[in-house]
Amino acid sequence: MTSHDVVSRVRRLAGTRKVGHAGTLDPMATGLLLLGVNDATRLLHYLVGLDxxxxxxxxxxxxxxxxxxxxxxxxxxxxxxxxxxxxxxxxxxxxxxxxxxxxxxxxxxxxxxxxxxxxxxxxxxxxxxxxxxxxxxxxxxxxxxxxxxxxxxxxxxxxxxxxxxxxxxxxxxxxxxxxxxxxxxxxxxxxGRFPVTDASALEPLDVAATIVGAADAARSALPVVELDPAAAIDLGHGKRIAAPADAPAATPIAAIVGDRLVAVVERRGDQFRVLTGFPDGGAA
Missing domain, CATH: 3.30.2350.10 (Pseudouridine synthase)
Structure with a gap:
């Protein structure tokens, strides 16, 4: 079974074409395949490079x-x-x-x-x-x-x-x-920090019951900055916001308010700029 076969099957089970994976497994291989569903597919780019x-x-x-x-x-x-x-x-x-x-x-x-x-x-x-x-x-x-x-x-x-x-x-x-x-x-x-022991078997798979929220996934994969509601609104509109001095530079950072992923950002000088926005919070 190829990684594309898995994506095709999850598309049918999830009822959406917007499914992708974060790193191909060889057909002879078994084990963990990370999938993104709907707007959370935008997060996959940042998971591919994990160890x-x-x-x-x-x-x-x-x-x-x-x-x-x-x-x-x-x-x-x-x-x-x-x-x-x-x-x-x-x-x-x-x-x-x-x-x-x-x-x-x-x-x-x-x-x-x-x-x-x-x-x-x-x-x-x-x-x-x-x-x-x-x-x-x-x-x-x-x-x-x-x-x-x-x-x-x-x-x-x-x-x-x-x-x-x-x-x-x-x-x-x-x-x-x-x-x-x-x-x-x-x-x-x-x-990364996603172990196969936390994965669900493909057969059978209840997509809705096994989805991990985009904010939780981002917390496991990236450094995190917690936003206040006003900063989350500004960032959601594509504006640059102030970055704390101890924020890492030149690396993707998950900007989160509560349990909602607002954007993946990058520190430039004393500000954060948006790399990828998640208008709906990457809820799927």
């Missing part, structure tokens, strides 16, 4: 054309080479892939190359080379190791910055160990 946490299984022994189990297998390492990869080597490889990295994304990704998605180019027979990008792997924890001779399965938990490809971590770990590697399972367990 994320996953559990995953990396299979060492061979790579694939897509760096996951959906791709064609590449030449496998010999059983002797795989057997020579001990637990210490795996732990050291994981340690070396923790922190600030320059990561080359998987070629089968949604990144655009000259206006066309990389995965479309690859599936069309083109060779695609993507530039490395700066990412941060803040946590990379080995949970379990299982061996069957031809391969080694490593269960892991990773916390990463937005834009990090867990498939690429599997590929790079396998390359560093000299045996190849790819991803066989992936589950997103957290986006």
């Amino acid at each position: 994320k946490e996953y559990t995953a299984t990396i299979r060492l022994g061979w790579g694939t054309t897509t760096d996951d189990a959906e791709g064609e297998p590449l030449t496998p390492a010999s059983a002797e080479t795989v057997a020579g990869v001990d637990d210490t080597a795996i732990s050291n490889g994981i340690r070396d892939l923790t922190g600030d990295l320059e990561q080359v994304p998987s070629s089968v990704s949604a990144i655009k190359v000259d206006g066309k998605r990389a995965y479309h180019r690859v599936r069309g027979g083109e060779t695609v080379e993507l530039a490395a990008r700066s990412v941060r792997v803040s946590e990379f924890e080995q949970l379990a190791v299982r061996r069957d001779g031809a391969s080694i399965d490593v269960d892991v938990r990773v916390a990463v910055s937005s834009g990090t490809y867990v498939r690429a971590l599997a590929r790079d770990l396998g390359a560093a160990l000299g045996v190849g590697g790819h991803l066989t399972a992936l589950r997103r367990t957290r986006v």
